[in-house]
Amino acid sequence: MRVALLAHEQFPDRAKTAQGILRYADYDVVAVLDRDTAGDRVAEHVPDVQDAPIVAGMDDVDESIDALVIGIAPIGGGFEESWRPDVRAALERGCDVVSGLHYFLAEDEAFAALADEHGGEIWDVRKPPEDLTVSEGVAADVDAEIVCTVGTDCSVGKMTATMELVEAAREAGHDAAVIPTGQTGIVVEGWGNPVDRVISDFTAGSVEQMIVEKGDEHDLLVVEGQGSIVHPAYSAVTCGILHGAMADRLVLCHEAGRERIHGYESFALQPIPTYVDLYESLAAPVNEAEVVAGMLNTRNVDGDDAAREAVDAFADELGGPATDPIRFDAAEVLEAIV
């Protein structure tokens, strides 16, 4: 599938979805739309992902594409009216539009009419399916081993860790699959339940449903975690994923140097052993699970030597192997989970 990625004024650092797609999705990215960095190439900003030209808008995308993907998720998940000409242009060309915004594009009358007229489809990945329900507590019954990424905070690298673990597992010959729970994971994988948008009673059930659907087709499932069990706002989603997944093993994700909850600076992160104890003791009554490895995001650490030191210190604190899967290699911790 050939796609353009809309990331106006936010590429690359605040375009988490666009980066995830460039790095992991099985899409051929024809162009990134960002009026601020138009004229540059992706490779000048993010060296280790597929390259593409950065252009100012759909008018500069000459090649044919199958879809326009909204590659940014502003706080609040609203739709910026300045993006409307690009979405309209894509729909007028008969393309699909994929969006992880809270604002559902399919419910925008103008977009819906254009999609109808030109035969494109609008996929709002954050709209939960209608058939979700409460968990039955049966995820552990599937044939696959289940691993879940958990975090010390939001935005520490759980989605990245999940993707890298599955890639490493596949390279090592395992039949591994991602269980996507957030908008980037869902866009990358092409399916999944947006767990943070389901009815709260169905949080665990929305994860279980995915595991039951895929669990007998694979040897290993890696469930993309969300938030953190100590997060003042998002811990409910974290807890529902933990219990719904009924994982055998947990991988703790952390960002080097993070000391306060992102956006909630009055709340301190806990010592790493506290996270290990909390996740394990909370999982145990539903399904025994051990934190067997760690993934450390060292993007703010200067130099590989300092990053290696940070990774080693993190490994010591959690009592298992650890790595930065982007800077180093996820294969280092794969042994601990399979």
Place this chain on the structure above:
Amino acid sequence: MRVALLAHEQFPDRAKTAQGILRYADYDVVAVLDRDTAGDRVAEHVPDVQDAPIVAGMDDVDESIDALVIGIAPIGGGFEESWRPDVRAALERGCDVVSGLHYFLAEDEAFAALADEHGGEIWDVRKPPEDLTVSEGVAADVDAEIVCTVGTDCSVGKMTATMELVEAAREAGHDAAVIPTGQTGIVVEGWGNPVDRVISDFTAGSVEQMIVEKGDEHDLLVVEGQGSIVHPAYSAVTCGILHGAMADRLVLCHEAGRERIHGYESFALQPIPTYVDLYESLAAPVNEAEVVAGMLNTRNVDGDDAAREAVDAFADELGGPATDPIRFDAAEVLEAIV
């Protein structure tokens, strides 16, 4: 407000909402509708609540009423078509209808038309308000002390414990209020957010919003807990309430003799000290909270002596005072929380 309670074929044991209203609500209950026990009186079945005649349907309710309240919540929360004549009759008399079902009566075209025509209102208490959002982590900033009831399982008596604690506190001269989180509590109190129906990302926020709204008007808030932190399906809601409430003190609720998770019999309840540790260690990173007392539901224990023994054993296990607030007196544990 004068009300009739619809509880067909389920009064009293499976009519949790009806029982809660009879016991706690500031409503004058004119009649209970139950075609199975019609002709009896409430007092024959539930001795220690307000009495009322039980009748077969709205046609037998001669007195004027302000509202018909659906007093039962079948599994799945659906609407039974056999209740339709009673709801229709109430609306035709210009009465309001109050429902905690998942099926929203206001979206039933026939009911909506009748309400319009005759001037009654339909209040679907389980429909979340539109203005909910994520928690900011500020509940603890209100003037009131915050207490939260937590449980070893669903349906062990958290709503009852909450109501009894607030009543006891008021009798002792405190300005106490309930923060209602479930359909019965919301109907009894006449306001509240149905936390199990909100978007999962807003679970903590929907509790915080209520506390911020009421917290400076009272000395003591008792937050009605939901589910259990070890429940395979509902722990997300429990966790969101725990962190959204930022309680100072927790009251652990349990039912004597309960050994397996209700409806999830393959999952065992944990030893009481495990619950104490789990709730306290999970609360601490957001707001330190101590389990200071317990409420034991002894409805299945024969005789007050055996019940007293069960309460004492429970108190020993959790390391604080305990009572059965219905059989004995909530005042016994009030001292621990104020």
